Amino acid sequence: MAKRPTIPDSELDVLKVLWRRGRATVREALETLNAAGRDWSYATVATLLDRLENKGLVESDRKELAFVYTPAISEQEVRKRRVDGLLDKLYEGDPGLLVLHLLKSHPLDPGQASRVREVLDEMTASKSSKKKG
Amino acid sequence: MAKRPTIPDSELDVLKVLWRRGRATVREALETLNAAGRDWSYATVATLLDRLENKGLVESDRKELAFVYTPAISEQEVRKRRVDGLLDKLYEGDPGLLVLHLLKSHPLDPGQASRVREVLDEMTASKSSKKKG
DNA sequence: GACCTTGTGAGACACTTGTCTTAGGATGGG
DNA sequence: CCCATCCTAAGACAAGTGTCTCACAAGGTC
Numbered sequence: 295m296a297k298r299p300t301i302p303d304s305e306l307d308v309l310k311v312l313w314r315r316g317r318a319t320v321r322e323a324l325e326t327l328n329a330a331g332r333d334w335s336y337a338t339v340a341t342l343l344d345r346l347e348n349k350g351l352v353e354s355d356r357k358e359l360a361f362v363y364t365p366a367i368s369e370q371e372v373r374k375r376r377v378d379g380l381l382d383k384l385y386e387g388d389p390g391l392l393v394l395h396l397l398k399s400h401p402l403d404p405g406q407a408s409r410v411r412e413v414l415d416e417m418t419a420s421k422s423s424k425k426k427g
Numbered sequence: 428m429a430k431r432p433t434i435p436d437s438e439l440d441v442l443k444v445l446w447r448r449g450r451a452t453v454r455e456a457l458e459t460l461n462a463a464g465r466d467w468s469y470a471t472v473a474t475l476l477d478r479l480e481n482k483g484l485v486e487s488d489r490k491e492l493a494f495v496y497t498p499a500i501s502e503q504e505v506r507k508r509r510v511d512g513l514l515d516k517l518y519e520g521d522p523g524l525l526v527l528h529l530l531k532s533h534p535l536d537p538g539q540a541s542r543v544r545e546v547l548d549e550m551t552a553s554k555s556s557k558k559k560g
Numbered sequence: 561g562a563c564c565t566t567g568t569g570a571g572a573c574a575c576t577t578g579t580c581t582t583a584g585g586a587t588g589g590g
Numbered sequence: 591c592c593c594a595t596c597c598t599a600a601g602a603c604a605a606g607t608g609t610c611t612c613a614c615a616a617g618g619t620c
Contacts, residue, residue: 302607306516320567338609340568345607359616360567373517374532377525380513381533383439384506389529390539392510396522396529397546399507400514406523407547413530414540435577453597471579473598478577492587493597 299349301372307332308342309372312352312365319360432482434505440465441475442505445485445498452493 301309311323318326324339343363346352354361377392385391402410434442444456451459457472476496479485487494510525518524535543 300606303516304608334608335610336567337611341609344569369517373528376513376517377529377532380509383436384502384509389533390535390542393526393529393535393539393543394546395506396510396526397543397550399510400522401550402523402526402547404551406526407551409523410526410530411544411547413527414535414544417530417534418537418540433576437578467578468580469597470581474579477599 298375299351301349301351301375304338305342305346305351306372308339309346309351309365309367310369312363313369317362317364319362321360323363431508432484434482434484434508437471438475438479438484439505441472442479442484442498442500443502445496446502450495450497452495454493456496 307327308323311318311326315322315326320336320340320343323343324334324336327334327339343352343354343361347354347363351365351367352363353366354363356362381387381389381392385395440460441456444459445451448455448459453469453473453476456476457467457469460467460472476485476487476494480487480496484498484500485496486499487496489495514520514522514525518528
């Protein structure tokens with residue numbers, strides 16, 4: 295197994311642009327980021343994309359003049375890693391605990407609450423037969 | 428408001444010892460940590476406690492020979508900060524999304540599931556009256 | 561062909577994190 | 591008093607992060 299690279303915040307911001315747009319050159323990413331309130335230089339974004347590529351988290355393909363970068367890891371996967379890390383570090387690996395704390399500190403609105411109930415029901419209903427979603 | 432210090436993993440491990448024991452000297456923390464599988468030198472733990480103190484996250488009091496450290500931030504608070512950071516970075520600040528993802532990737536056992544249902548019910552029931560703690 | 565424009569590559573540089581070494585102060589046994 | 595301990599102070603040092611500068615290549619323009 296290859297080692298899990300860490301994803302620092304600034305790299306994550308760049309990655310998010312790729313998830314949203316599907317792919318981007320350095321300049322496109324830069325513009326998206328700066329439009330969203332960031333204030334980076336071209337070189338900064340280039341460095342971040344380069345580091346992401348070294349970590350295997352994005353891929354590049356030279357199209358015409360510039361490199362075009364595409365994500366090589368999904369947002370789901372990154373979320374999962376972060377959540378697992380959090381569970382591990384602060385919740386003794388117990389997802390129930392996290393959920394409870396989450397609900398206590400961030401109450402859900404009724405719509406979300408019922409979606410959560412549905413999921414819970416499905417979960418306990420399909421105790422031993424279904425496996426898929 | 429002072430700036431939120433970051434809490435790196437190694438410092439967090441030391442902090443956890445203080446939460447569990449209430450207070451500890453460098454040596455006590457070292458022994459607890461190493462008994463738990465860590466393999467640090469005395470100086471490492473001393474450095475970590477020192478950094479934590481500079482960040483205002485622990486306090487020290489010289490008792491007899493050695494400093495005795497106590498936590499100045501609660502586990503709850505650290506958890507909250509981490510969760511908030513996660514929500515912010517990867518869930519557009521939407522706790523419902525995180526809960527849903529969590530349930531999807533880490534199914535709860537029935538006991539936990541019903542505890543969660545209770546909390547949900549309380550939440551939607553006491554829309555505007557109770558303020559429990 | 562000299563000159564922009566847009567790109568890349570290399571690397572600088574300060575700060576943080578992870579971990580340790582070394583020097584020196586206080587304490588207690590002989 | 592001198593030594594062995596245990597403690598703190600100071601800081602070393604490599605790797606990772608956050609951000610940028612600078613030199614230089616490829617492609618158009620006149």
